[in-house]
């Protein structure tokens with residue numbers, strides 16, 4: 894990871910809505926980064942580039958997602 898990467902966060906969040914099953918684990922783990930669509934319940938990414946402070950929560954969300962819909966690269 895570069896110094897710039899450490900200063901501004903740890904990567905880009907990806908969410909495949911066609912894999913999402915609306916379980917909401919990502920929202921529980923990182924509510925500042927993920928939300929669920931009011932209409933279909935599928936994941937919405939609020940912050941594609943989370944801050945360094947949020948990166949642990951995003952990693953927890955990636956691990957918690959039951960459908961493997963989330964990535965952090």
Ligand code: SF4
Pocket residue numbers: 908912913914915916917918919920929934935936957958959960961962963
């Ligand atoms: S945890 Fe996974 S399946 Fe559940 S809402 Fe988030 S992206 Fe969708």
